[in-house]
Amino acid sequence: MAADGSVLVGRTEGVTSLQRFARRRSTIAFLMTLPLILVIGGLVAYPAVYAMYLSTLNRTMVRNIGLENFAILLDTDTFYMVILQSCIFAISAVLLKALIGFWLAHMLHDIPAKGQRKWRGMLLIPWVIPPALSTLGWWWMFDPSYSSINYLLNVFAVPSVPWLGEPWWARVSVIIVNVWYGAPFFMIMYLAALKSVPEQLYEAAAIDGATGFQRLRYITLPMMRNIISITVLFSLIVTFANYDIVRVLTNGGPRDLTHVFATYAFQVGILSGNVPRGAAVSLFMFPLLAIFAFFVLRGVTRRNKEEA
Numbered sequence: 001m002a003a004d005g006s007v008l009v010g011r012t013e014g015v016t017s018l019q020r021f022a023r024r025r026s027t028i029a030f031l032m033t034l035p036l037i038l039v040i041g042g043l044v045a046y047p048a049v050y051a052m053y054l055s056t057l058n059r060t061m062v063r064n065i066g067l068e069n070f071a072i073l074l075d076t077d078t079f080y081m082v083i084l085q086s087c088i089f090a091i092s093a094v095l096l097k098a099l100i101g102f103w104l105a106h107m108l109h110d111i112p113a114k115g116q117r118k119w120r121g122m123l124l125i126p127w128v129i130p131p132a133l134s135t136l137g138w139w140w141m142f143d144p145s146y147s148s149i150n151y152l153l154n155v156f157a158v159p160s161v162p163w164l165g166e167p168w169w170a171r172v173s174v175i176i177v178n179v180w181y182g183a184p185f186f187m188i189m190y191l192a193a194l195k196s197v198p199e200q201l202y203e204a205a206a207i208d209g210a211t212g213f214q215r216l217r218y219i220t221l222p223m224m225r226n227i228i229s230i231t232v233l234f235s236l237i238v239t240f241a242n243y244d245i246v247r248v249l250t251n252g253g254p255r256d257l258t259h260v261f262a263t264y265a266f267q268v269g270i271l272s273g274n275v276p277r278g279a280a281v282s283l284f285m286f287p288l289l290a291i292f293a294f295f296v297l298r299g300v301t302r303r304n305k306e307e308a
Contacts, residue, residue, distance in 0.1 A: 054279040061276060069280035078256055079264070083284070086260040088171065089246075090239040093178040098232055100179065101186020108187070109194045120188070127184035135248040138177045139164075142249070167257040170250050174258055177245050182238075186231055193227040194220070226300050233296045240285050261285045 058065045073079045104123060108116055126134065141148050142163035150160040163173045197220060205215050221228075243262035246252065252259035252267060259267070261281060269278015 051279040051283060054276045055283055057276040059274050059276065069277045070284075073277065073280060073284075078259075079281070081257060082259045082261060082264045082281075085171065085258060086240060086285075087288075089174060089178070089242075089258075089260055090236055093175050093182065093239050094232060094235050096175070096179045097182045097186050097235060098228070100183040102190050104183065104187040105190035105194055108191055120191070123187060124184045126180050127182070127188075129181075131181055131244040132248055134181060135177055135245050138173075138180075139249055142173055164250055165254065167254055170254060170258045174246055174249055177249060178239060178242065181245070182235060185235065189227060189231045190224065193224045197223045226303060229296050229300050233293055236292060237289055240289060 054061070055069055056064050056066055058068075108119055108123075111119060140146060144150075144160075144162065144165060147160070147163065149163070154160060161169055163169050201219050201223075202215060205219060210218070240260070241262055242260060243266070246258060246260050246263045247266070250258045252263050256264075261284060265278045265281040267278075268281055269275045272278075
C-alpha cells in the first residue's frame with residue numbers, strides 16, 4: 001500500500017515538474033518572440049487598423065462618413081477596371097510563375113550537385129535584384145524608340161510591338177516582368193520540396209513500369225501539394241499588392257487600364273490628395289485575399305490531418 005502510494009506521489013510530482021517546465025519553456029519562447037510580435041504589430045497590424053479608420057473619413061479627414069468612400073468607388077467604371085486588371089495580373093502572373101518555377105526546379109533537380117549550385121545562383125539573380133531597378137531595365141527594353149526587343153523582332157522581319165502604348169500589350173508587359181522577377185522564388189521553393197521526396201518512391205515506381213507522367217502525377221505532385229499551395233498563396237498576396245513594377249513600367253497607363261490596387265490607391269490617396277478614399281481602395285484587396293487564403297489553408301490543414 002505504501003509502495004503504491006509512493007509510486008503515485010512520485011508520478012504526480014513528475015507530471016507537475018513537467019508541466020512547470022513546459023510552462024517555463026513557453027514563457028521563455030514568448031519573451032524571445034515578443035520583439036518580433038511588437039514589430040509586426042507596429043508595421044502591419046496598426047497600419048491596417050488605421051487604414052480602416054481612415055476609409056470612414058471624408059476628404060478633409062474631419063468627419064466620419066461611414067462606407068461612403070466604398071460606395072463612391074463602386075460607382076466608377078475606372079475602379080471596376082482596376083479590380084479586373086488586378087485579378088488578371090495576379091492570377092496570370094502566379095500561374096505562369098508556378099509553371100515556370102516547377103519546370104526549372106525539375107531541370108535543376110536532374111543536374112549533378114556541383115553544376116546545380118552554379119545554375120541555381122544564376123537563376124536566382126532576377127529575384128535578388130531590387131524590382132524597381134530591374135523594372136527600369138525592362139522599361140528601356142520596351143521603350144518604343146530604343147527597344148532592344150523590337151530590334152530583335154525586326155531582324156526576323158516581325159513588326160515592332162507597341163509594348164507600353166496599347167492596353168493589351170501593356171498588360172502583357174507588366175505580367176512578363178512580374179513573371180521574370182518572381183519565377184525564381186517558385187523554383188527554389190519547389191526545388192527544396194523535390195529534394196524532400198524519397199528516391200525510393202521513384203525507384204519502386206520505375207520497377208512497376210510507371211511512366212514519367214505517372215510518377216509526376218502520383219508521386220511528385222501529391223508529395224509537393226502543401227508546398228505548392230503555400231507558395232501560390234504567398235505569391236498571390238505579394239502580386240496583388242505589387243506596386244513597383246506597374247508604377248515604374250506603365251504608371252497605370254495607358255488610360256488607367258493597367259492600374260492595380262496598390263498603384264490606384266497611391267494615385268487616389270497621394271497624388272489626388274484624397275487619403276481616405278485611397279485607404280478604401282487598398283482595403284478592397286483584403287476580402288479577396290482572405291477568401292482565397294481561407295480555402296488554401298483549410299485544404300492544407302485537412303491534408304495534414306489525413307496524413308497524420
